[in-house]
Amino acid sequence: MKTAKLGRFFSYHLLTAAAGLSVLFLLAPIGMMIALSFNQVIGRFDFVWHGFSAAAWLHPFAVDGLLPALEISIVLAVIVATIATSIGTALAYAQVRYKFIGSGALDLILLLTVATPEVIIGSALLDLFVGFQVETGVITMFISHVMFDIAFVTIMVKSRLRDFDITLEHAAMDLGATPALVFRRITLPLIMPSIVAAGLLALVLSLDDFIISMFVSGQVVTFPLFVWGTARIAMPAQIYVIGTAIFLTLTAALFTTFFVDQRRARRMGLT
């Protein structure tokens, strides 16, 4: 009996320790990034702590080329997310609410775009653009980002469309609402949280994309491509400042959508 108790004690704390180590592992690079954003730069590679300095935060764009790269990344991500979310939502709606020829094939293609490694998608897109003599640049990047975003948006919106109570739509139609009105007044408000979440994911995926962008960007430099280019020459603290700023912005956006969604759900009595 004593050994069983001892075993229980060990397994209990062993699990806590393992989970704690995992969290440490997950947060370590974040801690490093934030710390290095306050590092005093001495050499070109400042992997060593030289002392506290807020210089990089006060002059975040003091590095040549960083600001234009970040601007391109943000503008591109916003446009890509908007287009991909609209296209993906329409596709999701068509697939869930109607039966049509080719819907099954579309499911397979959506799955394939998500499952194919980026290096294959990127190289194949470059192959296509070069083959049809399309010059790579912002436009080809836009095309490629929308392409990989569509599947994520469609899959997320589809799961929400499947979940909600279809009788609400039927009731509205019985009361004489046209399909367009039903969509605008019933369906859209109900699936809005998933559209927002999908849009946020589309934005992040575009902002963060490196592998596919590398193949199709031509001479254009986005923030990830800038980090890649600069990492061989020098590592200014500004890179970590921008990284931290992006991290904090995304975290805030994530928590905001989460809490707004929860409040809504509570108000509507869904929980």
Next chain:
Amino acid sequence: MTIRRINLSPYLLALPGAAWLAVFFLLPISRQVVTSLSEGSIDDGGMNFTWHWQNYLDAAQQFAPWFIRSFEYAAIGTGLAILIGYPLAYFIVFRGGKYRTILLFPVIVPFLITYLVRTVSWQALLADDGIILGTMKHLGMLPDGAYVLGTTTAVVFALAYNFLPFAVLPIYVSLDRIDPALLRAAADLYANPLTTFRRIVLPLSLPGVFAGSILTFIPAAGDFVNAMMLGSPQRQMIGNVIQSRYLVTLDYPLAAAASLALMFLMIVAVTLYARLFGTEGLTG
């Protein structure tokens, strides 16, 4: 008389998405198949489609070590991600209580820092005189010449880190679905925690482990950033080969063959894995 009316709405709604995926996903892949069977180079004289299937033979011969290494690294990285992620998912589900949502935050953290900044941060963490190795050397726990950067260890841990959310979230979902009554029943029948885990929890969470490992393995096997920034130039992955052949040496046919061979091998690997796991793993 029957009038069959075809409702056009779904086709109109699906058209933009379907067209986009057809032109910018299916067409590029098909185009890459053509390139992989061509001869020549884009800079001198252009490529000619000649059914030159020998490209695949050449790719297999020249790049075999890179293919093998990629699958090896991805498999180890996936194993690590599961080993690191499983206890965490278990802890969140069974001990998280009302803090569950907050505890899920660290799990998705790797998605919130820019991929490249994340890799650079690992470079800094693992640097020869950085916070971990530097401190250990200072304390005399490691010899002065010890290093991690440029080794396989650095690459596989970074791969595990990058794709950890893909591994943990499916495990979390499958553990979350387990009925707590089953665990109480096991305890009532005098099963100790270890037996309960081995006989009840683990088998029920295997579908999650299966899904998580596939979601981690596929992107890991195609990755080249970690191998390039954290690994040794002598031990790169197949992604590095495809990337440099396409962007540096412009050897399109051979690179296309390597890319499609990677896709084919991945499908084979995933199918074999599904077989190995048994069908109940798939349907559960």
